[in-house]
Amino acid sequence: xxxxxxxxxxxxxxxxxxxxxxxxxxxxxxxxxxxxxxxxxxxxxxxxxxxxxxxxxxxxxxxxxxxxxxxxxxxxxxxxxxxxxxxxxxxxxxxxxxxxxxxxxxxxxxxxxxxxxxxxxxxxxxxxxxxxxxxxxxxxxxxxxxxxxxxxxxxxxxxxxxxxxxxxxxxxxxxxxxxxxxxxxxxxxxxxxxxxxxxxxxxxxxxxxxxxxxxxxxxxxxxxxxxxxxxxxxxxxxxxxxxxxxxxxxxxxxxxxxxxxxxxxxxxxxxxxxxxxxxxxxxxxxxxxxxxxxxxxxxxxxxxxxxxxxxxxxxxxxxxxxxxxxxxxxxxxxxxxxxxxxxxxxxxxxxxxxxxxxxxxxxxxxxxxxxxxxxxxxxxxxxxxxxxxxxxxxxxxxxxxxxxxxxxxxxxxxxxxxxxxxxxxxxxxxxxxxxxxxxxxxxxxxxxxxxxxxxxxxxxxxxxxxxxxxxxxxxxxxxxxxxxxxxxxxxxxxxxxxxxxxxxxxxxxxxxxxxxxxxxxxxxxxxxxxxxxxxxxxxxxxxxxxxxxxxxxxxxxxxxxxxxxxxxxxxxxxxx
Numbered sequence: 001x002x003x004x005x006x007x008x009x010x011x012x013x014x015x016x017x018x019x020x021x022x023x024x025x026x027x028x029x030x031x032x033x034x035x036x037x038x039x040x041x042x043x044x045x046x047x048x049x050x051x052x053x054x055x056x057x058x059x060x061x062x063x064x065x066x067x068x069x070x071x072x073x074x075x076x077x078x079x080x081x082x083x084x085x086x087x088x089x090x091x092x093x094x095x096x097x098x099x100x101x102x103x104x105x106x107x108x109x110x111x112x113x114x115x116x117x118x119x120x121x122x123x124x125x126x127x128x129x130x131x132x133x134x135x136x137x138x139x140x141x142x143x144x145x146x147x148x149x150x151x152x153x154x155x156x157x158x159x160x161x162x163x164x165x166x167x168x169x170x171x172x173x174x175x176x177x178x179x180x181x182x183x184x185x186x187x188x189x190x191x192x193x194x195x196x197x198x199x200x201x202x203x204x205x206x207x208x209x210x211x212x213x214x215x216x217x218x219x220x221x222x223x224x225x226x227x228x229x230x231x232x233x234x235x236x237x238x239x240x241x242x243x244x245x246x247x248x249x250x251x252x253x254x255x256x257x258x259x260x261x262x263x264x265x266x267x268x269x270x271x272x273x274x275x276x277x278x279x280x281x282x283x284x285x286x287x288x289x290x291x292x293x294x295x296x297x298x299x300x301x302x303x304x305x306x307x308x309x310x311x312x313x314x315x316x317x318x319x320x321x322x323x324x325x326x327x328x329x330x331x332x333x334x335x336x337x338x339x340x341x342x343x344x345x346x347x348x349x350x351x352x353x354x355x356x357x358x359x360x361x362x363x364x365x366x367x368x369x370x371x372x373x374x375x376x377x378x379x380x381x382x383x384x385x386x387x388x389x390x391x392x393x394x395x396x397x398x399x400x401x402x403x404x405x406x407x408x409x410x411x412x413x414x415x416x417x418x419x420x421x422x423x424x425x426x427x428x429x430x431x432x433x434x435x436x437x438x439x440x441x442x443x444x445x446x447x448x449x450x451x452x453x454x455x456x457x458x459x460x461x462x463x464x465x466x467x468x469x470x471x472x473x474x475x476x477x478x479x480x481x482x483x484x485x486x487x488x489x490x491x492x493x494x495x496x497x498x499x500x501x502x503x504x505x506x507x508x509x510x511x512x513x514x515x516x517x518x519x520x521x522x523x524x525x526x527x528x529x530x531x532x533x534x535x536x537x538x539x540x541x542x543x544x545x546x547x548x549x550x551x552x553x554x555x556x557x558x559x560x561x562x563x564x565x566x567x568x569x570x571x572x573x574x575x576x
Contacts, residue, residue, distance in 0.1 A: 008219055011212040012304050015054040018196040019043050022121060022189040023056035029188050031181035032126045033420065034383050037412045040124035042066075043189055045197070046106075047213045048115045050074055051307035060296065061338055061406050064289035066120050067307055068096040069104050076152045083110040084159035086187055090128070090150045092283040093143070093327040099283070099334050100128045100147040101135040103183060105155075107190035111201040116209055119193030121186035125179050127381050129172040130332075133371030134383045138246045138333035138463040138500045140279040146332040148172045156187070174371070174379040220308030225263035227299050228312055231352065235259050238347030239271075240360075242340050243468040245278030246500030251468065252276060252322060254337070256344040258352060267291045267345060268316040269323045276322055278500070279330030280463070282337040287323045288315045290338050290406065294345040297405040298356045333463045335385065339363040340465070342406040343472075350474050355394045359436065359519035360471035362388030362445055363404045365464050365483060366513050370423060370450065370505060372458030380455075382421045384412055386513055389443025392436065392477055392521030397531075398443035400430065400540075422454020426510055431481065431517065433542050436470075437549035438477030438520020439527050444540055445481055445517035451510045460505035466516040467499045477520030478549060484514040525551045525569055533560040 022043035030036040043056035050070040055063055072095040073087045087106045089095035097104060107119045128135040130147030140146050148169065155165045169183070170176040201209045235257060242252040255271040275281045282290075292310055296303070303309060317324035322337060343360050350357035366386035373379050387403035403409040414425040426449040436442035452458055462485060470479035485497035490508035497503075505511065532552040535541040546552040551572050553564025 008212070008215055012216055014200060015045055015213070015216070018193050019045050019054040019056035021196055022119065022193045023058055025189040025192045026121060026123065026185050030123070030185040031178045033412050033416050034126055035123050035182050035185070037410060037416055038385065039408070039410045040385065041186070042122050043193070044120040045193060046070055046118040046120055048117065048210070050118070051217055053117065053213050053216060053306050055305050057408070059408055060293035061286065061289045061342070062122060063292045063296070063305060064310065065098055065122065065285045068285050070106055070118060070120065072096055073106055073152045077154065081108050081115070082158050083108070084156065085154055086156035086190065087152060088150060088155045088165070088183070089152045092285070092331050094149070094151045096285045097283070098286050099331045100130070100149060101125045103150065103186070105183070105186040105190055107187070107194055109194045109197050111198050111206050114206050116201060116206060117197055117213070119190035121189045123182050123186045125173070125182055126383050127173045127175050127179060132369070132461055132502065133174055133381045133459060134369035134461065136333055136367045136369055136383065136463065137461050137502065138278050138280055138336070139502060140330040140332055141277055142328040143330050144328060146279065146330055175381050216304060217306060217308035220304040220306050221311045223303055224299070224309045225312050227303070228260065228265055229263040231260055233261050234352070236348045236351040238344050238351065240340050240344045240347060240472070241469045242280065242337065243465050243499050245276035245280055247277045254323070254340045254344040256341070256348045258345070258348040260352065264312050264314070265295065266314040266316065269321065270316060270318055272317070272321045272323050274321055275325040275329045279332040280322070280334060280337045281325035281329045281331045282323050282334045282341060283331055284317055284324040286334060286338050287317050287341060290341045291315050291345060293406040294342050294349065298349055298353055333367060335364055335367065336463055336465055339365055342404070347472065354475065357474070358393050358398070359391030359438065359442055359474040359477050359521045360480070361391040361398065361404055361443060361518040362466070362471055362480060362483070362516040364407055364409060365466055366515060367463045368450070368513060369461040370421070370452070370458050372455055374422065374455055380421055382417065382423060385409065386446065386448055386515060388446050388515040389518045391471060391480070391518040392438045392440035392442045392473070394521060395440070397440045398435070398518045400443040401446060402443070422452065424451045424453045425449065426451050430540065431514060432539055433545045434481035434517030435540065436473045436478040436480040436518055436520035437524035437545070438473055439522030439524065440520065441527070441535070442471070442473070442477070442480045442518030442520045445483070445515040447512060447514050449510055449512040452505050452507050456507050458505045459502065460511055461502040462500065462513070464499045464513065471516050471519045473519035474521050476523040478524060480517030480519045483516040486512040486514065488512070524549050525572055529560060529562065529565050
């Protein structure tokens with residue numbers, strides 16, 4: 001079918017609407033706070049060959065994971081896919097997955113006995129079994145410790161559930177009602193997508209729908225190549241570091257090289273550190289997704305998000321590196337490394353496109369699990385990923401307390417945590433002076449403090465970072481503040497904890513997560529004194545920081561001292 005621009009726009013929006021309807025179904029029907037509140041899931045629509053046609057407004061870093069994961073299903077079940085089937089898998093080595101808590105679900109969509117597409121959903125499960133509750137521990141040393149591994153399986157056969165699969169899943173997780181409920185929510189989402197696409201096919205015909213999908217992918221590639229062609233040719237490099245893997249004190253290098261030529265772009269991670277003992281290794285499907293998400297963030301917002309967009313992009317990562325580990329390397333806490341990979345990519349893109357890229361923010365470096373058993377022996381698992389703030393932007397300040405462009409994550413309200421878990425949140429707010437100074441300041445870091453109240457003891461497991469390497473500033477902006485972990489025992493004694501740890505958590509004790517702040521953009525002494533003064537009034541910046549970092553004097557009565565400011569800034573310029 002010939003490509004019609006108006007029809008293509010309408011069908012693009014129709015396919016995207018189906019993916020979004022699927023996402024809304026997950027939110028309405030899921031049981032866990034990590035999915036229904038924090039929205040750690042994604043939905044998508046793929047063509048019969050397994051190309052992504054549309055992705056729901058969920059997590060951008062899941063963008064590249066659907067096609068390679070579905071390809072494993074298609075390979076295993078070639079010629080054996082029927083209406084009413086549903087397939088699932090989670091293994092990063094057998095099925096190109098991400099990590100074991102992320103269970104993929106795929107449902108083929110047939111119309112008039114013809115395979116039209118696949119509805120797809122992925123949900124981060126609260127628990128997946130294994131040695132540590134929550135499935136996110138960073139001190140595993142091999143994937144066999146991390147939980148239940150699911151190869152590509154047919155979990156529903158022509159409408160009939162495979163009870164063996166659900167029995168095995170139910171027996172291996174600590175909170176089976178929650179996990180089974182969330183898996184069923186992703187299946188329901190796929191069913192919703194199936195019904196919507198069948199209705200579309202009934203209106204337009206199967207041939208037209210298949211042709212529209214193919215045309216949309218070609219159109220997306222054309223748009224992507226046109227925009228890439230306008231970017232400068234060349235090579236740009238950047239490196240960032242993870243503090244450690246929880247076993248060794250050695251820093252872990254993430255090195256990204258962006259190579260742009262014509263309408264093609266390559267992101268090469270050669271030179272990145274080898275895979276590590278701890279479970280922060282990043283499977284290649286997630287590394288690819290990070291690249292797609294970062295590039296998508298600097299391009300036209302109207303570009304369709306699908307496999308056509310991915311065609312001009314090449315990702316290189318050495319096998320055996322932390323960005324492309326080999327089995328049986330542990331990967332449970334791979335989300336931490338995905339944050340640093342995106343920040344290295346953005347660092348390279350900032351040198352290529354200095355007016356488009358933000359300074360480094362504080363992404364989801366913190367994963368917090370508090371788990372145990374209530375008095376009646378019923379297990380509980382709190383699983384949270386704490387997102388912080390943006391870095392300063394090329395033309396304005398950061399947005400405080402907003403998750404990054406790569407991970408469209410949501411806040412879990414304090415009230416939800418306290419209602420569902422034997423935990424009280426003592427504090428949830430901003431860290432004064434944590435923002436990197438700049439002409440456009442970075443965002444404030446967050447603090448979240450937990451007290452165990454409803455049980456005598458639990459296990460507290462944390463994977464975090466940025467205690468050694470601060471979020472970087474750009475164009476002379478200062479880095480954001482380091483992160484920290486603080487523990488108070490029941491008697492109030494304070495101790496600092498490393499970035500990655502697991503310990504017993506007793507009634508009355510508190511754990512305080514202090515998230516890093518965002519880096520600043522531009523010279524802090526070029527910042528408007530009035531803006532600094534407003535930040536002081538808002539208690540985001542202290543008077544001491546105003547003078548030290550910005551050269552802005554605040555009088556004893558709290559007013560802006562312009563004469564003092566001029567003296568401070570003249571002294572700074574003289575010193576330089």
